[in-house]
Amino acid sequence: MRVGIIGGGQWGQALGRLVMAAGNEPFLGYRDVKPPQILPSTNTPGTVSSSCELVLVATSAAEIREAMRVSAPGPANRVVVAGRGVEPGTGKWLSQVIEEECDAVRVGALAGPAPVDEILNGALCAGVIASEYAEVRRMVTEALHSSRYRVYESSDLLGVQLAGAMVPVLATLVGLITNLSGAGVGMHAMVITRGLEEASRLAKALGAESTTLRGLAGIGDLVAVQGTKEHPYYKAGAVLAGKRGKRSEATLHIARALARRAREVGVEMPLTEALVVMYEGRDPLETVSQLMSRKAQPECR
DSSP: OEEEEEOOSHHHHHHHHHHHHTTOEEEEESSOOOSSOSSSOEEOHHHHHHHOSEEEEOSOGGGHHHHHHHHOOOTTOEEEEOOOSBOTTTOOBHHHHHHHHSSOOEEEEEESOOOHHHHHTTOOEEEEEEOSOHHHHHHHHHHHOSSSEEEEEESOHHHHHHHHHHHHHHHHHHHHHHTSTTOOHHHHHHHHHHHHHHHHHHHHHHTOOGGGGGSIIIIIHHHHHHTOTTSHHHHHHHHHTTOSSOOOOHHHHHHHHHHHHHHHTTOOOHHHHHHHHHHTTOOHHHHHHHHHTSOOOOSOO
16 A cells, blocks of 8 residues: 655654555655655655545644645545644644645544654554544554554544644643642642643533543643653743743644634633743743632532
8 A cells, every 4th residue: 555645754754664564655745854864765745645545644733734735635535634733823623724725525633642753763652543534544544553553543533633732732731830840740640630621621512522532642642742851842831931942832822722712612721721821921830829729610520
């Protein structure tokens, strides 16, 4: 099976490794391939779409719209976004961007704990393919499932994308809390559990499955991300806490989009809102103090 991959960075090449481990042929194309090349050849984006029925999109969230315009998948393609987050500026789900910018109608999302460095070094991991179309789920499973990478299936496309958007928010908050004076593992645990609870409330309100947050795309990915202090999202939180480093705006776009969606459907997301106001300049210690002073609530609502 020939599998198209749009995006030639490390994540695209890691996906190519997984495709080969499953006994298939990766067909890599886009404009960001950097040496040293891990895969043997690269192609133009248009060639990838015309040569491969299944196309995995491994660009950044900000690049997906342009990548679809350049690669121009058609009705014969099954297009799967393999990244977290929402489109900066619009806050749209990445599957929506794909549907808006090309003629492909059968789309999906691949998510889960898949550290790029570990994949490139041969480590074992797993992911979940979500799509409303059983055909898309079957093709991605055939393309990637092997003794190195287990693929699980879900029909909850919205829930998997929501989970993938919440991971950067919660991982950034973990990085912030861990680097604040006086915060310990108890606060760390509270951020993760309460963050997942507020994400579950939003999932229910949007018509997604709240149980998806407890799977590979949610808690599974979060465990992997917050498990290393070198992860960009963890480091983004450390910078907000006053540590040295360049401030990243990537999580802010996601947090704002999720907070806006929550307000539209009447869902309270205090942790997500807190991250937004801290990015806007509010003191982290003051923000944490306000969160801790909120009125007592039932654990699950």
